[in-house]
Amino acid sequence: MSPAQDAPLFPPRTRPTDDPAVVAEQRAEDYSNHMVPLTARVGRWQLTMSYWSLLSAMVWLFYGAPAASLYGTVDALIAIGISVATYSLINALFARWGRRSGLNNRRGPSDPRPCRNDPDRGVTGPHQQPQPLPASANWGRLITHLIGVRLSRTVLVVLTSAVVFLLMLTDVFSYPQSALTWQGVFLVSWVGIALTHYALVPQDRAAGPEFRALRLPRVTWGLGVWLLASAVGIHLAEAPGVPTPPAGTAQLVALVVSAVLYAVVVKLRPVAESTAAGPRGEVDDPAATWAECHRCMKAYVVLEMDREPASGSTPVCDACATTSLVPGRS
Template identity: 45%
Template sequence: MSLTQEVPPSPLRTRVVDDPAVVAEQRADDYSNHVVPLTARVGRWQLAMSYWSLLSAMVWLFYGALAASLYGTTDALIAIGVSVVTFSLMAYPFTRWSLRSGLNSTLLSRRMFGVLGGSLTALLIAATTTYYAVFESSTLAVAFQHYTPSWDIRIWYAIVVVAMLPLMLGGVQTWMAKLNAVLLPLYVVGIVAAVIVAAVRFPAASDWTSFSGVVPQEARALPGWLLASVLYMGCYLNMLMNVDFARMAKKEDEGFHRNVTFGWVFYVCLYAVNGTVGIFLVRAAMPDQPAAETGVVQAILSTLGIAGLILIVASQARINSLNYYQASANWGRLATNLAGIRINRMLLVVGTSAVAFLLMLTDVFSYLQDALTWQGVFVVSWVAVLLTHYALVPEDRAHGPEFRALRLPRVTWGLGVWVFSSALGICLVEAPGVPAALAGTAQLVTLLVSAVLYGAVILARRATERSHPDPRDEVADPEAVRAECHRCAKSYVVVEMDREAAAGNAPVCDECATASLVPGRR
């Protein structure tokens, strides 16, 4: 018989309205390390306009032009159609999962990879969106240098980075949607004008569908449309960004967002429209040249002149607002998860801009293909693991998986699956002597291996029980009631709160709980 009795946990200090200190703080951070409460969710068009800043990236025109350059226009168009269908189908569970749970990609993936392993999700997004910011900014600098050939390109690199800074400081809750709603019509009008002018001005425009690609049929280990579809798998990063934006949606708007904001309407515009326009412009303006990273820019400038430059400026302002938003938010999550510190988002944006400028000096176009391939392999494996979990663990679908830092291990077998499958994909691409069929479909192989291995992990797993009390059981509605954290003295929705055993089972928010796991931060 025990001589001591366990002291019961102290009652939660609750409130049914938002904590003003949290609202003020999270206006800039968009609940980067927390569950998004229902009261912070934004309207359907506000979210759509914020996320649709993706539509105007030059990289989507480039992907279409590249696929056509390699495998021919017909195979590229088939691949675009396949990609629209597959991406739309995959977006459905990600949108539903994040919207209903309010979880970002890092928190959502903790159940599969562990608290530390989930942090690699933030690293992957931060690094990739920083790289995309470098690519898009370099594209804009090249466009400006076209009219000032005597200027050192590094001058334009610096001007572009500094000029873009004020546009990167807004979030989904503030003015990101307003910026992109104003610039979207300009982008649409510009793209339509470019197509019309190219059709009239360039004789080769009428023959753009007949191009057969620079890779001859006998050198293709697999059909061209399949190889081009695998090329588009390098864009699976959109699934992670889908999660990060869908968490800001209102639950009553789920149908709209599944079909429009993140669904088939979005992917028709993103891939079918942009990809076809990219193919047409490059084949019309530069029919004798293979697609290069700067080829789309040159095609637009040669078609529209100064008006084309304005179009490129508008498109880059839109996409870089998203790139810097995602990069800064995920660098911040990484700092919180690994070091237990919070960094002001303005400092993160400035730091990301400085890193982007330094990377621009390395001639980003020289290693574009390798970078896209490597990050594509990691992203494909991440997507495969989460979709497999969604399919095989029905209890985690409705309200999201367990994500609280004190209730999960640091790493899991799922992390091992992610790392192994990604390493396998990279080896298939880089190692000498790999059969062409495997090298050309490395991302598809990675997808299948990740799904099979993680499926085996799920079937072999054992349920783990946590004995300490759960605040969710102490209130009637964990999504509506807020509870005060004993560490930061701020109140967050109970669905993310836990009891910290090392502090006498005192209530703690997930950000503070995560920081407490960092050595020396207790």
């Protein structure tokens, strides 16, 4: 055993309530790089209302007219009804999973590094302010995970708005169908992986998948499955000479490919649970106890805390642990 492993573990500095500094910070950051504590989650009714608001979203006006013009009113209405039912069933599962585990903003089971653009973002708490561009949170997580730099929400919103503005200067109406097709392919490929993981990895259903950065590889086979399935779907939709039936079912094919390939990956390379000691086993209730991170000196819920071997196995929050893995930023 290494000297770090032989050395005695110092108990984490804990507290029974939220760290006020963290609460103030996360009003802007929306727990994008941390587990959402129980005190910051909304109840069932608020969560239901968050999803119900989607039913009145203007997007249905946008999709309805093109779908009716392309396939007829009856077929468009049938498709919208199927979409609502499918969306509701899948997100009922993800919402319960996110509510139990607090992983609504965390990385998904398919890959520990890419950010999870969660369908269950409504789980975060009532004390947080609505953000102008949810995409900014996704960019923030991606930048943090790749290069270890944390940009403020204001900077991210400005940059995202600038990109959107530049896109609006182009001939937007010349490529909306292709853009929506690509988006749909990437989305259904991710959903296929997430659902397959939920079905085939029972130990992750109760508390969510392992997400602590120090216990995960930098890249997993799930990322390759996601990219490959998406590439297959985009090829069917865009490549010349592809017959109409497969081209029209590109998203369905991508869904099937992602689910099948990820099932093969899970069977050939089962998800291994880390047995290393951590703060979770050192407190009575890790979901309702906060521990101080030795790097940022702020307290986060113990469920996300780990011990950093490179620093004498001292407690570290997941955001700081992720930053420590970026070359040159340890």
